[in-house]
Amino acid sequence: METYYKAINWNAIEDVIDKSTWEKLTEQFWLDTRIPLSNDLDDWRKLTAEEKDLVGKVFGGLTLLDTLQSETGVQALRNDIRTPHEEAVYNNIQFMESVHAKSYSSIFSTLNTKSEIEDIFGWTNSNEYLQRKAKIINEIYETGTPLEKKVASVFLETFLFYSGFFTPLYYLGNNKLANVAEIIKLIIRDESVHGTYIGYKFQLGFNELSEEEQDKLRDWMYDLLYQLYENEEGYTRSLYDAVGWTEEVLTFLRYNANKALMNLGQDPLFPDSADDVNPIIMNGISTGTSNHDFFSQVGNGYLLGEVEAMQDDDYLYGL
Template identity: 25%
Template sequence: MQKALLEKAKTLEPRNPNKSTGLFGGKSSGILNWNDIAYPHWYKMYKRLVGNYWQADEINMSSDVKQFATLEKSEQDAYLKIIGLLSTLDAPQTRTALLISLYATDPSVQSIMAVIAQQEAVHNESYSYVLSSVVSLDKQNKSFQFGRKDPVLLKRNENLTKQYNAFVEEPNIENILKTMVYTALLEGMFFYSGFAFFYNLARQNKMVGTSTMISYINRDELEHGRFISELFRATLAENAAYNTAEFTDWVYETFRSSVELELEWSSYVLADVDGIDLDEMSGYIKYRANKMLRMMGLSELYPEHVDNPMKWIRAYVDNIDGTKTDFFEQKSRQYSKTSDLNGFDDL
């Protein structure tokens, strides 16, 4: 099959209809009327995303400032390495979301991806914010070097890096679909051993400010994973020539290899952390992989892991409205925002 390169969507082309004729490679005027879009339910997704607005410096880190020095050395090391991991994953997401929007010929996708890109930028800023709260600039910089230098992390991110860069070099339908697969993995599985570490600290009443921030990132990522999964299914439906057994096998193999790399990483970074059972973590990673496969319209790879083996995590994750996607079902927690009276500058 010839893999024709896609052109970037025109910014404004009044001769084309407002309702796009295709998600990628279609025709659209560039004018967005939310009441006349190809996938009307995506307006609700857009509204949920913009309703999640928050900023990193709204979260009060005063207790974390005092507590970090009292953590076990293994907890401090894991904290810094996991922040390094999360920043390595979130930083490219801002650009990847923008790149997808550049080739999307549906203006509703462009708008939703713009919100996702903005939220990923906030996530990345938040990692700088929490580190600046608890460690010196030298240690902050060292944490942000992990994604470039740590051999286990480099190995873990290698396949994702190759695919994201392939999309930049060859923007065709196949690479967009494959990039969405890795994005769904990133939003729905890659973050979660890291999230679990911070929630484990919080259930011991440690670093609650960091955990609160992570829960808001987690909430965003659940919505991002939901939309990317739907965009993947819709794009595949519109480009049926790619809906082949060969491509499905590639998706399953990508999930398998990604799960193995995630297991290796979590064992490496969490081995000495009290309160996390690595066998349970293994089951949780496979449980998350199953969730994302179902959302993408595929079968589970790990039938023995259909239930969450780490149910305690539910207390730390914000509720996502929508039982059809089977997300966590806990009520939203309140958090303390900083103000002029209790602001970070005064700490």
């Protein structure tokens, strides 16, 4: 009989990166409900009104981007899968993007009042910079080529999130909001895998192009990054000028833009390196998770993995 539908066979792996990525993502599974966010309330009450406003807005922005990625982004990548195992990895990525988006709401419900939460989402859904970057990325998801969609996804996960990640990492380095930062570190750990995996899949397709096609796509890629960075610079200034962190955040953004390009197998664009980033922020990324006692409530098998900084050779991912 003619085969109508094929069963996925995990004993016949076509690309070992699919299997290793699946294992990595499932090993580091987590849920926001297991992080004791209420322990940060004392720190929260001591923040200034400007700082509280900043925290709410950066998490509102991150919620928007994770919503875009979970509802549209991963689905856009599915139409160009090379193996059935790649689709299984995307299923995991899509679910975790939803976990990320929900995690910010858990933070809001712990730290903010109902009216404050409504104000945050009102600001998020009308902010010109947020809406512009969502429009740029989503239009590529809807009309771009398979390789362009992967570029947009990597730029979103490895670059655009980091203007928001700076805030909780900064507070962590100053011994504040440790549990909020724990969630962000878990999200960063996930996004590191997502970005390198999708970048790897991009490189497979990019290497099959002619030299002329590669040059054309590379020009498009750098033009897109310039466009996104210009918008992100405006977004960053609107958020951080009030607390005086703008230039440090922009350095962090440029560093991560270079990491996104490395994920895609391309040369860095900006001169900024890890040495230029505030060491408090880099330390926040590289330290392991706190491994709270509450994990014992679900048995010794439920342990958080380590949150580690991505090394430069990680962005080559098997190529």
